[in-house]
Amino acid sequence: MKWQDVPFRKDPRLRSKSLVVDGHDPLCPGSRLPGDVMPSRWLAIAVIVLGCLSATSCVHRPARFADRPIVTDIADDAPIDLPRRIELNWDWYLSDAFLRRSLFDALNPNRPDDAGDINAVDEVPRSSWYQPEGAELALLDPPILQDGPPMLPLTVLHDSPRIRSDGLCVLDARNYRYELRRDDSERPEMRTSAAAIASRLIRAVGLLSPEVHIVFLSEQDFRWPTEDRTLHSSLRALIPPAPANADSIVRMSATRWPVGIDVGVTDPFDARDDDPNDVVPHRNRRTMRALKVLGAWLGISSINPSKTRDVYVGSPGYGHLRHYVVGMEDALGAASVVKSDKKQGLRTDLGGGPGFNFLTLGLWPGSLRPVTQTRWLAIGDFDENVDPADFTTSPPYAPMTHVRAADGYWAAKRIASIPTKTIVQAVRHARIHDPSAEKKLIDVLLQRRHAVVKFWYSQVTPAEMVHIEARKVTLRDEAISRGLIPPTSVQYHGEIVDDSGVVQSRIPRFEPATESFEIQIPRKVAETNDRIVLRLQVEVDGKRAPRVCEMHFRPVAHSLRLLGIQH
Amino acid sequence: MRASAEQEHEARVPVVGTPKSATGRERETFESDESGRTVADVALYLPRNVLDLLFITTGAASGLIEDEQVVPRLKDTFYSENHEIGVFPTAFVETGFTPNIGARMIASIDNFASTLRAGYGGPDSTVVESRIRMTSGCRIPLSLSIEWLQDRRTDLVFMGLGPSPEQDPRNQFRPLQLSRNGLYRERRQRMIAGVGVRLAPDWVLVLSNGLKSRHVDDAPDAGSDQLSRVFEPSSIPGANRITRTVYTEAALRFDSRENRGAPTTGAMMEAYGGVYNGIRSQGASAVASGVRWAAFLPLYRVTNVISPRITIDSITPLGDAPLPFFDYLSAADFRGFDGRRDRVVMVASVDYRWTLIQYIAARVFGDATNVAPEVSSLALEHARYAWGLGFDLHSASTQIGRVAASFSQGDMRLFLSLGVAPSGFGDRQHR
Numbered sequence: 001m002k003w004q005d006v007p008f009r010k011d012p013r014l015r016s017k018s019l020v021v022d023g024h025d026p027l028c029p030g031s032r033l034p035g036d037v038m039p040s041r042w043l044a045i046a047v048i049v050l051g052c053l054s055a056t057s058c059v060h061r062p063a064r065f066a067d068r069p070i071v072t073d074i075a076d077d078a079p080i081d082l083p084r085r086i087e088l089n090w091d092w093y094l095s096d097a098f099l100r101r102s103l104f105d106a107l108n109p110n111r112p113d114d115a116g117d118i119n120a121v122d123e124v125p126r127s128s129w130y131q132p133e134g135a136e137l138a139l140l141d142p143p144i145l146q147d148g149p150p151m152l153p154l155t156v157l158h159d160s161p162r163i164r165s166d167g168l169c170v171l172d173a174r175n176y177r178y179e180l181r182r183d184d185s186e187r188p189e190m191r192t193s194a195a196a197i198a199s200r201l202i203r204a205v206g207l208l209s210p211e212v213h214i215v216f217l218s219e220q221d222f223r224w225p226t227e228d229r230t231l232h233s234s235l236r237a238l239i240p241p242a243p244a245n246a247d248s249i250v251r252m253s254a255t256r257w258p259v260g261i262d263v264g265v266t267d268p269f270d271a272r273d274d275d276p277n278d279v280v281p282h283r284n285r286r287t288m289r290a291l292k293v294l295g296a297w298l299g300i301s302s303i304n305p306s307k308t309r310d311v312y313v314g315s316p317g318y319g320h321l322r323h324y325v326v327g328m329e330d331a332l333g334a335a336s337v338v339k340s341d342k343k344q345g346l347r348t349d350l351g352g353g354p355g356f357n358f359l360t361l362g363l364w365p366g367s368l369r370p371v372t373q374t375r376w377l378a379i380g381d382f383d384e385n386v387d388p389a390d391f392t393t394s395p396p397y398a399p400m401t402h403v404r405a406a407d408g409y410w411a412a413k414r415i416a417s418i419p420t421k422t423i424v425q426a427v428r429h430a431r432i433h434d435p436s437a438e439k440k441l442i443d444v445l446l447q448r449r450h451a452v453v454k455f456w457y458s459q460v461t462p463a464e465m466v467h468i469e470a471r472k473v474t475l476r477d478e479a480i481s482r483g484l485i486p487p488t489s490v491q492y493h494g495e496i497v498d499d500s501g502v503v504q505s506r507i508p509r510f511e512p513a514t515e516s517f518e519i520q521i522p523r524k525v526a527e528t529n530d531r532i533v534l535r536l537q538v539e540v541d542g543k544r545a546p547r548v549c550e551m552h553f554r555p556v557a558h559s560l561r562l563l564g565i566q567h
Numbered sequence: 568m569r570a571s572a573e574q575e576h577e578a579r580v581p582v583v584g585t586p587k588s589a590t591g592r593e594r595e596t597f598e599s600d601e602s603g604r605t606v607a608d609v610a611l612y613l614p615r616n617v618l619d620l621l622f623i624t625t626g627a628a629s630g631l632i633e634d635e636q637v638v639p640r641l642k643d644t645f646y647s648e649n650h651e652i653g654v655f656p657t658a659f660v661e662t663g664f665t666p667n668i669g670a671r672m673i674a675s676i677d678n679f680a681s682t683l684r685a686g687y688g689g690p691d692s693t694v695v696e697s698r699i700r701m702t703s704g705c706r707i708p709l710s711l712s713i714e715w716l717q718d719r720r721t722d723l724v725f726m727g728l729g730p731s732p733e734q735d736p737r738n739q740f741r742p743l744q745l746s747r748n749g750l751y752r753e754r755r756q757r758m759i760a761g762v763g764v765r766l767a768p769d770w771v772l773v774l775s776n777g778l779k780s781r782h783v784d785d786a787p788d789a790g791s792d793q794l795s796r797v798f799e800p801s802s803i804p805g806a807n808r809i810t811r812t813v814y815t816e817a818a819l820r821f822d823s824r825e826n827r828g829a830p831t832t833g834a835m836m837e838a839y840g841g842v843y844n845g846i847r848s849q850g851a852s853a854v855a856s857g858v859r860w861a862a863f864l865p866l867y868r869v870t871n872v873i874s875p876r877i878t879i880d881s882i883t884p885l886g887d888a889p890l891p892f893f894d895y896l897s898a899a900d901f902r903g904f905d906g907r908r909d910r911v912v913m914v915a916s917v918d919y920r921w922t923l924i925q926y927i928a929a930r931v932f933g934d935a936t937n938v939a940p941e942v943s944s945l946a947l948e949h950a951r952y953a954w955g956l957g958f959d960l961h962s963a964s965t966q967i968g969r970v971a972a973s974f975s976q977g978d979m980r981l982f983l984s985l986g987v988a989p990s991g992f993g994d995r996q997h998r
Binding site: 394 | 583585588590591592593594595596597599604607608611614615619867868870921924927929931961962963967
């Protein structure tokens with residue numbers, strides 16, 4: 001009997017009232033709906049599925065690394081045609097980030113992919129995205145191998161600024177293009193300092209960031225080829241008219257941009273389809289995921305696609321793209337300044353998180369967000385209190401939502417490796433006139449760095465390879481090494497597995513006396529396996545790290561060759 | 568030490584790899600919970616990708632392009648090489664209706680934008696529409712638009728005139744007919760030309776002229792619910808013939824809100840007057856007029872805004888020719904279900920919007936509506952009510968998307984819109 005032949009079945013209410021039980025309809029004995037499956041068949045399918053799941057659920061099979069030299073440089077600078085320019089359509093981006101991507105991710109049970117721009121030892125090789133060497137050059141004064149501040153006189157250009165909508169584009173005496181921006185009158189030195197400091201620190205991490213210099217300019221430093229009213233008004237907005245018999249000197253940030261041909265924003269999700277060098281989806285780039293860690297450290301509350309831009313360097317047809325982090329005027333809490341908790345008698349805060357706000361109709365008093373300090377106007381809403389775990393942005397930024405513990409750990413390592421004197425130098429380059437503000441900024445940056453690095457180190461087993469001697473592997477605990485935790489609070493345990501994940505030997509719990517410790521690989525294990533994986537897990541004060549560190553080796557002669565590391 | 572020295576040497580010599588081979592992995596890790604995730608992944612594959620596809624083809628294309636927005640990612644895929652002309656697939660699926668597929672073309676060059684769309688969902692569900700818009704940013708900002716539409720829709724409902732159609736003597740239901748909802752088919756052709764001028768920062772004057780041709784007859788597959796089987800044919804003027812009307816309107820709008828995105832304080836007002844002129848001798852003529860008013864008041868926080876609104880629309884027939892039944896007004900701004908029509912319609916509502924996080928606001932609302940033959944006879948008796956809640960996605964300047972559900976007398980209505988919000992006022996020409 002076809003179900004269409006049974007009129008009452010067309011009424012969905014009948015079905016919803018459970019008249020059909022286990023495939024049998026009590027009102028029509030013996031009938032069966034198409035698609036209804038015998039309970040025993042369901043049971044069989046369930047048993048098979050559960051059987052498969054249980055058979056594989058306890059299995060951990062390590063990755064396999066190729067036995068070849070560790071890549072240190074990625075050749076992503078092959079000549080390409082000039083790509084098209086992509087600019088951010090903010091309305092589209094909001095609907096994409098909030099609706100499409102959020103819904104898609106909510107229906108995706110898979111973990112975010114491992115980063116795709118790393119090498120076998122869990123480091124990011126040098127590429128058009130990441131250039132660790134030369135970062136210190138940005139901090140020399142006078143700058144070396146850099147263009148430095150603009151040389152006078154400056155020619156005002158018709159162009160619109162690329163990095164942000166505000167500002168003025170100029171050509172300096174060498175025909176180098178700069179974008180000039182000034183501070184808000186209410187917070188002098190804040191935005192310009194933030195741009196100068198954050199861009200240097202981002203560069204110190206190894207990511208690319210444009211040069212930002214603090215300059216002091218007057219109207220006499222500018223020239224324009226024609227008497228253009230629009231240009232005059234733009235310049236007038238930047239430099240107010242000087243009082244009689246006096247020069248009006250204005251402090252500005254001069255951003256050297258673009259350093260090639262600006263081809264627009266870096267897509268936060270996918271790779272460019274017109275750049276053959278760009279094959280890793282951007283959401284899977286560790287260099288972009290690292291912005292979650294950098295953002296927490298540097299107080300960048302507005303990370304979005306406008307903060308990353310691509311530049312074509314070289315002659316059209318012979319050049320390639322380089323990828324920059326830009327627009328750091330928002331950093332160091334400059335975009336989060338709370339001027340007043342009341343506006344015309346109304347509260348200016350939101351009251352709480354989105355769920356709480358929804359339930360309370362936005363009417364719950366909650367705790368007021370404190371008004372930003374006014375002791376140091378050059379510093380924004382930027383203090384030592386930071387929560388690296390909860391640091392996020394609105395709208396959600398895909399590389400940050402895809403970040404994995406190993407990505408955060410890598411970024412934290414890079415931040416931790418910046419010498420303190422480099423941070424001090426970066427702040428000094430901002431030329432803040434108040435020494436106490438300078439000191440405060442340095443203190444806050446160091447304290448936030450400590451908090452951010454400590455958090456991300458705690459998300460993995462922070463063991464690093466020091467060297468291999470015969471079958472003895474010397475490792476270093478990065479957290480102890482950086483003084484984040486005492487050795488006495490640390491215990492390690494682990495196992496050695498073969499290529500398919502079968503345990504070959506267990507490593508009993510031990511306390512490393514210092515930051516470095518040694519592990520001897522048993523001879524039998526080394527001789528009977530062509531690949532072995534050392535799996536270590538740290539416990540700090542009795543709490544296990546969420547991630548195990550894996551070191552992959554190939555036994556060769558009487559020694560071991562390192563094939564790969566995973567944190 | 569030898570191995571260590573070798574490694575140090577290797578570390579000093581750059582090893583160049585390709586972007587694809589740098590990770591050195593021949594096989595990825597298989598985690599212990601991978602099986603469960605794989606099963607869930609397979610189960611969710613279809614809904615996940617259908618949702619993604621629907622968003623791309625339907626939401627983004629129809630929503631954003633509806634308002635002449637340029638969509639970068641789609642633009643990359645479907646646009647011509649110079650990025651000025653693009654073609655997008657569209658798909659609409661609605662419960663109870665056949666799927667409608669089609670295509671839309673958009674051209675955008677400087678201050679000129681044009682769209683052409685076509686869709687097919689069966690012989691009685693077709694649409695072809697073209698819009699041209701030009702804007703000028705000179706001293707007095709203005710926009711010019713020309714539109715043409717031809718469509719064919721079926722299963723449209725006519726419930727009769729008056730606040731209580733069953734008791735209204737103007738409705739003549741056929742004897743022995745249990746149904747009180749007549750279903751009809753409509754074939755429309757429409758041309759609209761409009762000009763909008765911003766006279767002052769908060770004031771806009773809109774002049775528009777529309778020519779509309781309609782052919783209304785019974786819905787083919789409606790059986791006993793067909794319009795002419797529910798109502799006596801003599802009581803439904805305009806049915807089973809072609810009516811052609813010219814509607815000319817002048818509307819003055821005031822909107823003092825800083826933007827139409829986030830909850831913002833201010834006020835809106837609109838007054839309009841228009842004339843329907845029937846073409847040919849049997850065509851009916853009428854005068855339309857109406858006012859709309861809304862206030863946006865802060866509540867406790869600057870991000871909480873409560874807004875009472877009221878709209879009153881009226882149409883007054885001129886001459887002896889009866890007004891076609893479909894030209895009687897219905898409560899277009901009412902967010903529940905109400906298909907009643909009459910010469911006067913009023914909708915009163917209260918919306919409360921509050922910001923949840925940056926760019927997302929929640930909304931609760933309540934609507935009340937009624938229709939009447941005259942303004943003086945508007946009453947609460949037979950009024951219909953609806954309430955609802957939803958979420959708005961907005962940018963700094965405008966509304967981008969909205970998801971809402973409204974409930975009225977046992978019915979639920981879902982709203983999903985993507986794209987820049989319309990003006991926020993009633994739109995007579997496109998009804």
